[in-house]
Amino acid sequence: MNNKLDSLTYYAATKKYDLHFPMLTEDLDVDVVIIGGGFSGINTALELAEKGITNIAILEGRTLGFGGTGRNGGQVMTGIGHDLDKIKRHVGEKGLETIFKISSLGAGIIRDRIAKYDIQADFCQGYAYLGWNPRHDKTLRGWLEGFRAASPDEEIELYTGSDVKKVIGSERYTSALKHMGGGHVHSLNLLLGEAKAVSEYGVKIFENSQVLNVEYGPRVTVRTATGSVRAGKMLWACNGFLDEELEPTIYRKTINTYAFQLMTEELPEDLMERISPIRGAYSDISPVIDYYRVTKENRLLYGSATQFIEYIPSDLKAWNRHIMLKTFPYLKDVKIELAWGGPLCCSVNLFPQIGSLPKHKNVFYVQGYSGFGVTPSHIICKILAEGMSEGSDRYSLLSSIPHLNVIGKDSFRNVLLSGGKIWHQTSGYWKGRR
Numbered sequence: 500m501n502n503k504l505d506s507l508t509y510y511a512a513t514k515k516y517d518l519h520f521p522m523l524t525e526d527l528d529v530d531v532v533i534i535g536g537g538f539s540g541i542n543t544a545l546e547l548a549e550k551g552i553t554n555i556a557i558l559e560g561r562t563l564g565f566g567g568t569g570r571n572g573g574q575v576m577t578g579i580g581h582d583l584d585k586i587k588r589h590v591g592e593k594g595l596e597t598i599f600k601i602s603s604l605g606a607g608i609i610r611d612r613i614a615k616y617d618i619q620a621d622f623c624q625g626y627a628y629l630g631w632n633p634r635h636d637k638t639l640r641g642w643l644e645g646f647r648a649a650s651p652d653e654e655i656e657l658y659t660g661s662d663v664k665k666v667i668g669s670e671r672y673t674s675a676l677k678h679m680g681g682g683h684v685h686s687l688n689l690l691l692g693e694a695k696a697v698s699e700y701g702v703k704i705f706e707n708s709q710v711l712n713v714e715y716g717p718r719v720t721v722r723t724a725t726g727s728v729r730a731g732k733m734l735w736a737c738n739g740f741l742d743e744e745l746e747p748t749i750y751r752k753t754i755n756t757y758a759f760q761l762m763t764e765e766l767p768e769d770l771m772e773r774i775s776p777i778r779g780a781y782s783d784i785s786p787v788i789d790y791y792r793v794t795k796e797n798r799l800l801y802g803s804a805t806q807f808i809e810y811i812p813s814d815l816k817a818w819n820r821h822i823m824l825k826t827f828p829y830l831k832d833v834k835i836e837l838a839w840g841g842p843l844c845c846s847v848n849l850f851p852q853i854g855s856l857p858k859h860k861n862v863f864y865v866q867g868y869s870g871f872g873v874t875p876s877h878i879i880c881k882i883l884a885e886g887m888s889e890g891s892d893r894y895s896l897l898s899s900i901p902h903l904n905v906i907g908k909d910s911f912r913n914v915l916l917s918g919g920k921i922w923h924q925t926s927g928y929w930k931g932r933r
């Protein structure tokens with residue numbers, strides 16, 4: 500991966516847990532082996548452990564949170580994050596209703612988990628979806644009733660005209676749909692708190708243990724340079740970091756696009772109040788979103804991606820700052836302290852993928868959150884853990900959604916992504932998102 504994407508992140512610079520796990524240096528025999536130590540791997544293990552399945556080994560090639568989990572915007576959105584109509588023809592009206600119910604679970608799972616395991620993750624409630632033209636305003640008006648029906652206990656309000664400033668301190672927007680069920684979180688601290696809980700159940704976690712070889716069969720064998728794990732079941736939870744040679748079938752079902760983040764210096768209280776009267780997280784509703792939030796230390800984290808043509812900017816600080824100033828021109832003198840980036844692992848239909856390999860029913864996978872993942876991974880891995888243990892109707896439903904292969908994803912990555920972005924941007928116009 501590109502070095503500048505791997506620069507120091509806000510999360511690594513401010514993490515509260517000093518947790519370290521050993522490298523695998525033995526030959527283990529367990530019930531379940533999980534590859535990947537991000538939200539997907541750790542959450543699935545935690546869900547399984549809560550069901551009493553604790554003879555699990557998790558192998559992370561670098562350190563926990565090295566992937567998207569330690570690089571994201573920390574936005575805790577309130578659903579699964581996608582236009583659910585896209586999958587309607589595969590799951591039907593009833594299936595769509597079930598998925599709608601599932602997608603409203605997310606932020607609640609994160610809040611419950613933080614409370615249950617006393618995780619120090621700076622969770623802060625307050626989210627707003629933002630619009631900047633009459634089509635956006637109409638779309639947000641349309642979302643209002645659906646959001647209220649899905650989360651009747653949450654404070655959900657639509658602001659228009661000059662009232663928008665009660666939610667966000669920017670001239671850019673003409674509407675804001677505030678949803679106090681969502682918010683933002685220190686995602687690395689959340690992950691590490693969850694990992695601590697998992698390890699207290701007796702699950703074994705290994706860092707710096709890159710899986711180099713896997714042999715499928717009734718019992719799977721997974722090898723690193725210094726050890727091996729045999730298991731009855733395994734889970735691929737590598738998302739955008741999966742190596743093609745290890746598992747080509749699922750590797751072909753996604754493509755990585757890149758997103759970039761900046762962190763400002765600490766800002767004075769009055770400036771914070773001006774930027775974010777609700778001290779929340781925000782995203783606009785265009786097909787390629789700008790997303791940003793404030794932090795507990797009064798910093799602004801601002802994230803975006805290229806709008807039409809896929810490329811990795813050479814100066815992430817300058818590139819992100821330019822975009823931030825379109826929203827907050829009054830931050831022109833503020834210092835940008837850090838900038839970093841990472842891959843967003845996307846499905847063709849933009850819906851997360853779970854299931855097991857057709858020829859190896861004991862080999863499961865989860866990937867393809869398509870730009871989201873903080874909330875969706877908490878929902879999806881709950882359902883995946885059902886599929887990996889007793890089974891459930893909702894696992895059968897989600898794992899039945901077909902996912903196309905992305906042909907030419909390596910040779911023509913930039914061309915495919917640029918084409919995809921142009922298509923999403925254009926079709927977004929007719930969906931009221933441009």
Ligand SMILES: Cc1cc2nc3c(=O)[nH]c(=O)nc-3n(C[C@H](O)[C@H](O)[C@H](O)COP(=O)(O)OP(=O)(O)OC[C@H]3O[C@@H](n4cnc5c(N)ncnc54)[C@H](O)[C@@H]3O)c2cc1C
Nearest residue numbers: 535537538539560566567568571572574710841871872873
């Ligand atoms: C810049 C950026 C901003 C984002 N912002 C948001 C946001 O604000 N809100 C939101 O909801 N989502 C956001 N996302 C997406 C979200 O972070 C991801 O969808 C989510 O973290 C995915 O978690 P994961 O566990 O599936 O994958 P990852 O966190 O990527 O973890 C995969 C892990 O697998 C490990 N691995 C890979 N291969 C091997 C191997 N062979 N052996 C052992 N280990 C291996 C990797 O080292 C990695 O740690 C963002 C992502 C990025 C990059």
